[in-house]
Amino acid sequence: MKxxxxxxxxxxxxxxxxxxxxxxxLKLSFESGKFYAIMGHSGCGKSTLxxxxxxxxxxxxxxxxxNEKNVxxxxxxxxxxxRNKEIGFIxxxxxxxxxxxxxxxxxxxxxxxxxxxxxxxxxxxxxLLNMLGLEDRVNHFPKELSGGEQQRxxxxxxxxxxxxxxxxxEPTGDLDEENETKIFNILKELSKKGKCVIVVSHxxxxxxxxxxxxxLQDGKIME
Amino acid sequence: xxxxxxxxxxxxxxxxxxKNIFLFIILLIxxxxxxxxxxxxxxxxxxxxxMLTKDLSLRSLGAxxxxxxxxxxxxxxxxxxxxxxxxxxxxxSYYFLSAPLSNDExxxxxxxxxxxxxxxxxxxxxxxxxxxxxxxxxxxxFKDNVKDYYETDNFIDGKELLKNGIxxxxxxxxxxxxxxxxxxxxxxxxxxVIGLYDPLETYDNYNTCxxxxxxxxxxxxxxxxxGNGNDLPIAHIIVDDLKNVDNVMQTLTDKGFSTFYQGVxxxxxxxxxxxxxxxxxxxxxxxxxxxxxLYIKKINNDNLQNMGIQKAYGYSNGNIQNFxxxxxxxxxxxxxxISFILIESCYLIIRIFFEDYINLKDExxxxxxxxxxxxxxxxxxxxxITNSLLNLFYNKKNAINLIRKK
Ligand SMILES: Nc1ncnc2c1ncn2[C@@H]1O[C@H](COP(=O)(O)OP(=O)(O)OP(=O)(O)O)[C@@H](O)[C@H]1O
Ligand SMILES: [Mg+2]
Numbered sequence: 001m002k003x004x005x006x007x008x009x010x011x012x013x014x015x016x017x018x019x020x021x022x023x024x025x026l027k028l029s030f031e032s033g034k035f036y037a038i039m040g041h042s043g044c045g046k047s048t049l050x051x052x053x054x055x056x057x058x059x060x061x062x063x064x065x066x067n068e069k070n071v072x073x074x075x076x077x078x079x080x081x082x083r084n085k086e087i088g089f090i091x092x093x094x095x096x097x098x099x100x101x102x103x104x105x106x107x108x109x110x111x112x113x114x115x116x117x118x119x120x121x122x123x124x125x126x127x128l129l130n131m132l133g134l135e136d137r138v139n140h141f142p143k144e145l146s147g148g149e150q151q152r153x154x155x156x157x158x159x160x161x162x163x164x165x166x167x168x169x170e171p172t173g174d175l176d177e178e179n180e181t182k183i184f185n186i187l188k189e190l191s192k193k194g195k196c197v198i199v200v201s202h203x204x205x206x207x208x209x210x211x212x213x214x215x216l217q218d219g220k221i222m223e
Numbered sequence: 224x225x226x227x228x229x230x231x232x233x234x235x236x237x238x239x240x241x242k243n244i245f246l247f248i249i250l251l252i253x254x255x256x257x258x259x260x261x262x263x264x265x266x267x268x269x270x271x272x273x274m275l276t277k278d279l280s281l282r283s284l285g286a287x288x289x290x291x292x293x294x295x296x297x298x299x300x301x302x303x304x305x306x307x308x309x310x311x312x313x314x315x316s317y318y319f320l321s322a323p324l325s326n327d328e329x330x331x332x333x334x335x336x337x338x339x340x341x342x343x344x345x346x347x348x349x350x351x352x353x354x355x356x357x358x359x360x361x362x363x364x365f366k367d368n369v370k371d372y373y374e375t376d377n378f379i380d381g382k383e384l385l386k387n388g389i390x391x392x393x394x395x396x397x398x399x400x401x402x403x404x405x406x407x408x409x410x411x412x413x414x415x416v417i418g419l420y421d422p423l424e425t426y427d428n429y430n431t432c433x434x435x436x437x438x439x440x441x442x443x444x445x446x447x448x449x450g451n452g453n454d455l456p457i458a459h460i461i462v463d464d465l466k467n468v469d470n471v472m473q474t475l476t477d478k479g480f481s482t483f484y485q486g487v488x489x490x491x492x493x494x495x496x497x498x499x500x501x502x503x504x505x506x507x508x509x510x511x512x513x514x515x516x517l518y519i520k521k522i523n524n525d526n527l528q529n530m531g532i533q534k535a536y537g538y539s540n541g542n543i544q545n546f547x548x549x550x551x552x553x554x555x556x557x558x559x560x561i562s563f564i565l566i567e568s569c570y571l572i573i574r575i576f577f578e579d580y581i582n583l584k585d586e587x588x589x590x591x592x593x594x595x596x597x598x599x600x601x602x603x604x605x606x607x608i609t610n611s612l613l614n615l616f617y618n619k620k621n622a623i624n625l626i627r628k629k
Binding site (some may be wrong): 055082108 | 224225228232234235239240363418441528529531533534535536538539542621622623624626
């Protein structure tokens with residue numbers, strides 16, 4: 001399997017002139033086609049880590065290789081391009097655009113992707129929503145959808161540009177058990193199709209699906 | 224990123240986000256106040272310019288002969304005739320004469336001295352030439368009863384006058400033993416109305432008609448002379464241009480005549496109006512600036528999470544800025560469009576209202592394109608600048624900080 005992420009980083013926050021160390025010499029690597037779970041107690045730095053991996057936070061020390069490119073050396077444009085095509089990020093709170101319908105939310109990341117032709121966008125969005133069992137919800141606004149449905153729309157959005165890496169920060173944190181199972185199954189399927197799926201979760205359920213579980217503790221990884 | 228996509232999705236969001244109404248209202252009010260105040264200002268200044276060029280009384284003056292001219296009226300007028308810039312002069316007694324109408328003695332028409340130099344500039348129909356007699360130029364809306372002058376109805380349509388003419392019946396008075404009494408005779412005359420004018424152009428009353436020099440002289444000498452003393456002659460003089468009035472006055476004074484102005488421009492009032500307009504414009508500009516900046520800041524704040532998501536999904540800073548800018552500009556354009564429509568309809572209504580005032584309509588109530596452009600510019604520029612500055616600040620932030628609003 002191909003290695004898509006390799007990092008060796010150090011991260012600390014600075015809050016009111018006080019340094020809050022989160023992790024030091026954190027070495028990790030991820031391969032495509034696998035389902036990873038990152039676990040650990042609250043405040044151990046799981047979100048911090050996945051945000052860095054998702055290129056949402058570039059304030060860290062050390063090296064982070066994504067598809068063998070050192071992201072610290074990339075320009076803003078190149079970073080934006082990586083976020084657009086290589087990564088699909090799923091948030092705990094779904095974070096859909098409330099003024100856009102389900103399928104429009106899915107189309108949104110495609111608007112800046114030159115590889116997808118404008119006339120193919122809607123078709124592709126509908127296919128993705130279809131795949132996630134939302135074929136009769138495509139014209140709904142987020143507030144007209146249940147939490148589980150919203151999260152599936154968010155997954156469709158993450159898949160919009162067919163990225164290799166799917167990152168999810170507690171994707172089932174706001175959902176009930178039934179929906180949690182659904183979401184984990186979908187993510188598992190994606191990893192089987194060759195994507196690198198990395199999920200941060202509190203829930204022990206995730207262990208059932210994960211190929212590899214990383215436990216984060218005191219800024220270190222225990223496998 | 225294609226412009227078409229930005230426009231399409233911005234339009235969708237503007238349409239669906241009801242909160243945009245507030246920004247729209249702020250911009251609309253701003254646009255209306257600024258454009259309105261500027262239009263009013265230009266209206267005032269046009270009005271003044273118009274008054275200066277058209278109002279005859281401003282370039283008229285009076286001159287009274289010196290003592291040695293007693294009984295030598297002709298010489299006095301000859302002196303005036305030779306003064307440079309004088310285009311017209313006549314016995315001041317002919318300036319304004321009121322006469323009862325033949326069909327109703329309680330109703331009156333007022334006559335003024337009408338020559339090509341003294342007639343209103345815009346006349347529908349024919350003008351009075353120097354050797355005409357028995358003709359008159361009357362208002363487009365005539366009112367023979369000055370008592371209800373301020374009521375808006377009871378006008379006689381000028382076209383009626385064109386058909387019927389105007390007839391007067393003036394009782395002639397005599398002086399017997401220094402006492403003025405009715406002689407039993409009447410001065411009766413019918414004037415054919417050959418042209419109509421807008422009394423607002425000349426600041427005349429609605430019952431003022433112009434008749435020829437010889438007619439007014441005839442009327443005065445027959446019917447009114449007895450009532451007036453044989454004092455020193457006074458001339459009513461019309462100068463070619465406002466700026467020459469003082470010169471002519473000086474020349475006449477040098478000849479030993481006493482002179483006086485016929486009309487005065489109230490510059491204080493003009494300046495006051497101008498200043499009030501300026502203050503309104505400045506205050507509304509500042510108000511719009513502050514309100515728009517505050518509101519756009521609020522919109523941006525509400526939108527921060529969205530901007531973070533856009534960033535997380537691969538939108539560049541430029542893309543994100545284009546989006547928020549496009550949404551703002553759509554709202555600005557709608558505000559501009561609506562205020563354009565509102566101002567235009569006001570303008571049309573005013574024009575309809577002043578339909579009968581030929582001159583006012585065509586020369587004073589006109590578009591002031593500059594006012595439009597200025598108002599529109601402010602409504603476009605303020606949002607653009609505010610948004611650019613805010614974006615400069617957000618550009619530096621990490622996606623996650625925007626999403627978590629830190
Ligand atoms: N923006 C920030 N500024 C300062 N400190 C921060 C910031 N974000 C997180 N932290 C701190 O960094 C540490 C790791 O936070 P993080 O959110 O990564 O934890 P987590 O493992 O995701 O926790 P949870 O399971 O509760 O979501 C915490 O101690 C937190 O207080
Ligand atoms: Mg977390």
